[in-house]
Amino acid sequence: MVKSKSYNGYKAFQYLEPGKDYQEFKLCKELGRVHPYFVSLSKTEEERFERFVEKNLVISLHEHPVIWPEDMSQGMEQQHMGRDFMAYEALSVSGLDCVFDHLMDGTAFITSYKGWKWNDVVHDIGIRLSDIHHQDMVVPVLRVQDIKNAKKNGKIGVVLCIESATPCENEVDRLDVLYGFGIRSMGICYSESNMLGGGMGETNPELGLTDFGYDCIVRMNKLGMLIDVGHTSDRTALDTIELSKKPIYNSHSGPAAIAIGHTTGDEVLHALAEHDGVLGIGGAGRGLSTEKHPIGSIESYGECLEYCIKVMGIDHVACGPDTLYGEHQGLYKYWFSRLIGHYQRPGRKSRRQWPVPKDAVDPGYVKGVENPNEFINIARWMIKNGYSDDEIAKIMGGNAIKLLEKVWV
Amino acid sequence: MGRNKKWSGYTSWSYLSPKVDYDAFPLEKQLNRFPKYDFGLSNDQESHVEEIIEKNIIIDLHEHLDVFPEGYPVKQPPFERRRQFKGFEGLARSGIDVVFDNCVCTTYENVLNWIGMSMADYDHQDFVIPARKLDDILMAHKEGKVAVIHTIEQASAIDRDVDKVDLLYGFGIRSMGIVYSESNTLGSGLAEIGDGGLTDVGYDAVKRMNKTGVIIDVSHAGSKTAMDTIQASDKPILISHCGSRTLWNTTRMLPDEVLKACAEKNGVVGVEVAGFAPRTKQHPEASIECLLDHLKYLVEILGPDHVGAGPDTLWGDHQSLYRNGPIHEIRPRAARGHYKRQRPSNLTPAHNSAEEVKDLDYVNGLESPSDFTNIIRGLAREGFSDNDIKKIMGLNGLRIIKTCWPL
Numbered sequence: 025m026v027k028s029k030s031y032n033g034y035k036a037f038q039y040l041e042p043g044k045d046y047q048e049f050k051l052c053k054e055l056g057r058v059h060p061y062f063v064s065l066s067k068t069e070e071e072r073f074e075r076f077v078e079k080n081l082v083i084s085l086h087e088h089p090v091i092w093p094e095d096m097s098q099g100m101e102q103q104h105m106g107r108d109f110m111a112y113e114a115l116s117v118s119g120l121d122c123v124f125d126h127l128m129d130g131t132a133f134i135t136s137y138k139g140w141k142w143n144d145v146v147h148d149i150g151i152r153l154s155d156i157h158h159q160d161m162v163v164p165v166l167r168v169q170d171i172k173n174a175k176k177n178g179k180i181g182v183v184l185c186i187e188s189a190t191p192c193e194n195e196v197d198r199l200d201v202l203y204g205f206g207i208r209s210m211g212i213c214y215s216e217s218n219m220l221g222g223g224m225g226e227t228n229p230e231l232g233l234t235d236f237g238y239d240c241i242v243r244m245n246k247l248g249m250l251i252d253v254g255h256t257s258d259r260t261a262l263d264t265i266e267l268s269k270k271p272i273y274n275s276h277s278g279p280a281a282i283a284i285g286h287t288t289g290d291e292v293l294h295a296l297a298e299h300d301g302v303l304g305i306g307g308a309g310r311g312l313s314t315e316k317h318p319i320g321s322i323e324s325y326g327e328c329l330e331y332c333i334k335v336m337g338i339d340h341v342a343c344g345p346d347t348l349y350g351e352h353q354g355l356y357k358y359w360f361s362r363l364i365g366h367y368q369r370p371g372r373k374s375r376r377q378w379p380v381p382k383d384a385v386d387p388g389y390v391k392g393v394e395n396p397n398e399f400i401n402i403a404r405w406m407i408k409n410g411y412s413d414d415e416i417a418k419i420m421g422g423n424a425i426k427l428l429e430k431v432w433v
Numbered sequence: 434m435g436r437n438k439k440w441s442g443y444t445s446w447s448y449l450s451p452k453v454d455y456d457a458f459p460l461e462k463q464l465n466r467f468p469k470y471d472f473g474l475s476n477d478q479e480s481h482v483e484e485i486i487e488k489n490i491i492i493d494l495h496e497h498l499d500v501f502p503e504g505y506p507v508k509q510p511p512f513e514r515r516r517q518f519k520g521f522e523g524l525a526r527s528g529i530d531v532v533f534d535n536c537v538c539t540t541y542e543n544v545l546n547w548i549g550m551s552m553a554d555y556d557h558q559d560f561v562i563p564a565r566k567l568d569d570i571l572m573a574h575k576e577g578k579v580a581v582i583h584t585i586e587q588a589s590a591i592d593r594d595v596d597k598v599d600l601l602y603g604f605g606i607r608s609m610g611i612v613y614s615e616s617n618t619l620g621s622g623l624a625e626i627g628d629g630g631l632t633d634v635g636y637d638a639v640k641r642m643n644k645t646g647v648i649i650d651v652s653h654a655g656s657k658t659a660m661d662t663i664q665a666s667d668k669p670i671l672i673s674h675c676g677s678r679t680l681w682n683t684t685r686m687l688p689d690e691v692l693k694a695c696a697e698k699n700g701v702v703g704v705e706v707a708g709f710a711p712r713t714k715q716h717p718e719a720s721i722e723c724l725l726d727h728l729k730y731l732v733e734i735l736g737p738d739h740v741g742a743g744p745d746t747l748w749g750d751h752q753s754l755y756r757n758g759p760i761h762e763i764r765p766r767a768a769r770g771h772y773k774r775q776r777p778s779n780l781t782p783a784h785n786s787a788e789e790v791k792d793l794d795y796v797n798g799l800e801s802p803s804d805f806t807n808i809i810r811g812l813a814r815e816g817f818s819d820n821d822i823k824k825i826m827g828l829n830g831l832r833i834i835k836t837c838w839p840l
């Protein structure tokens with residue numbers, strides 16, 4: 025279906041001995057863990073799809089392309105070891121030319137199950153880079169040309185990203201250091217607020233960008249670091265869009281106007297588009313839930329994609345599904361249950377839910393957008409739903425490249 | 434690859450504003466700080482030296498690509514060391530293709546800062562390439578660029594966590610000293626009274642460095658620690674900046690027996706010249722002649738395949754640092770809780786004493802990395818063959834890189 029990359033069989037950390045150099049966990053299957061679901065196309069549509077992926081850059085703005093333990097209850101302990109296993113074999117047949125890898129971050133559990141510590145986040149980056157620098161199918165992306173070269177040479181570019189600047193504490197210079205380590209995208213804050221601003225999970229929605237957050241934006245603009253508002257509150261996102269001298273992006277979200285889940289309000293979508301930014305449609309483990317498709321799937325994804333294109337224009341939308349290789353919803357179960365020391369604050373709203381038809385089957389994962397290998401399903405959905413090749417090319421990678429050309433060195 | 438390097442004129446931190454984003458001050462000149470050293474070569478010999486530089490990969494085994502503030506340390510107080518100013522101009526005129534740049538920091542935090550900041554600087558220009566694999570080095574030579582190999586002089590930052598070897602490799606470190614002149618969790622430094630050798634943690638670290646593909650260096654280790662490391666390692670060892678204790682009796686020099694063990698395992702011994710470096714009875718003051726004396730001797734006892742040069746200089750008054758006492762994280766150790774300890778009277782001194790040497794204010798003929806190719810002039814003057822010069826000035830270093838790195 026898609027051309028595979030020049031892959032020589034390298035498996036993560038194969039320069040080391042499992043059990044001796046690192047604690048071994050039985051990892052899940054990286055290919056076919058669940059039955060793959062691809063939008064069915066006619067013969068001519070299928071040929072069109074094959075030509076499309078051959079010719080155009082396929083870039084995901086948000087993934088965690090690593091393999092989790094088969095038994096997700098071991099997930100926390102595995103993260104605590106500080107070694108994530110990149111899915112080289114799966115990636116080699118994924119159809120992706122470039123993937124924005126958002127690392128451990130919140131699950132960087134080496135010294136604490138709350139994640140986000142400087143030492144833990146740095147440890148994750150260093151260990152991942154050590155692995156990447158022992159093979160040559162996945163190439164670290166530092167410049168736009170690296171992405172184009174990757175496609176040309178049958179390789180996959182990886183852009184290292186951090187979802188939140190929490191590890192920086194109150195040190196602006198840490199942004200330079202992380203940039204030096206190869207980080208090219210930095211989130212303002214996570215769902216929890218930090219020293220830069222208010223997160224999307226914050227009870228008070230008016231908590232916006234702080235003065236230190238402003239300092240960070242100035243420094244990131246100078247560095248050539250792409251700024252991400254994927255997890256911020258709408259207020260923080262609006263502040264960031266207004267104050268950044270360069271375009272920014274939201275690597276992974278959906279439209280709050282029609283969806284429930286990881287979502288962002290229309291006001292932010294408009295502001296992003298007006299300031300030359302990009303929204304990557306997200307979803308993560310439960311996907312985006314709409315009234316028409318209350319169980320997250322490629323159909324709800326497509327519905328959200330369509331809505332955002334209508335609101336923002338075809339030039340300001342891309343895709344960042346935020347998937348991984350493993351039982352994603354199981355991760356939430358074990359991770360959130362570990363969050364002791366977090367209390368129910370008065371005034372906190374609980375999450376709504378669309379009504380689910382009685383006969384609907386919830387497979388426990390996002391059918392059609394379950395892992396990074398299903399990213400190209402989005403192109404298939406767009407073919408099926410009447411989009412032109414030019415439009416699909418923009419959504420699948422063209423808009424991402426244009427954004428990077430404006431922001432990176 | 435010669436003097437025609439493709440430097441665009443970039444200087445450190447050009448993507449930021451001085452005084453607004455970082456602490457700025459006037460810096461030392463990188464070129465022509467001192468009169469040119471005369472080797473007495475004929476015009477033909479000079480042309481021949483330039484031809485060797487042009488055609489061959491020139492590898493400097495140990496430097497600090499650091500430009501000091503003007504007048505530091507004599508006329509300036511200690512400064513914020515988080516951001517270094519790299520000698521782009523000095524490198525562009527040096528004739529060097531590949532250079533091992535060293536971080537001397539002890540702590541994990543300082544090492545990370547050095548790496549991250551250096552890389553952030555390099556990522557905003559195209560002339561200096563951080564070398565992570567052999568292809569980077571070959572490409573640098575071909576395209577008129579300079580490949581920098583990031584090195585830490587002591588592996589203290591890893592403490593007892595062997596995974597940090599991988600992590601530092603991931604960040605671009607491709608060579609590590611086991612220990613500096615003071616001991617750490619891996620082994621004993623050359624300045625200690627006793628030498629317990631490589632510790633068990635040190636042994637684990639050596640094995641992990643072999644597996645991950647990090648070159649191991651023992652230039653600052655005690656001689657037992659150095660020998661233990663050479664024996665424990667499955668790969669050849671690089672002694673990047675040292676000299677022979679037979680010619681100059683300090684523990685800063687390694688005994689011939691250790692140097693021979695290194696060579697027998699296909700390693701390379703680089704001679705240095707700055708600071709408490711090798712001197713000789715004929716040349717007791719700091720100059721390129723000391724380095725040449727030790728080079729000649731080492732080629733005799735080890736053969737031309739196991740010798741190189743790692744002068745250990747920078748752009749600035751580095752000799753003053755040594756004159757004020759052993760340097761440690763740039764502040765004098767006397768002000769940081771370092772006390773005079775009784776030492777057995779028959780102990781080999783760690784460093785040169787002021788009475789024995791008559792050091793100039795600078796290293797005559799080899800004062801900064803820009804002077805590196807003067808060594809070729811010296812070797813030519815001493816009658817070394819072209820083949821031996823190519824080995825000493827590059828091919829031996831290249832061999833170590835090819836043998837130890839995975840890519």
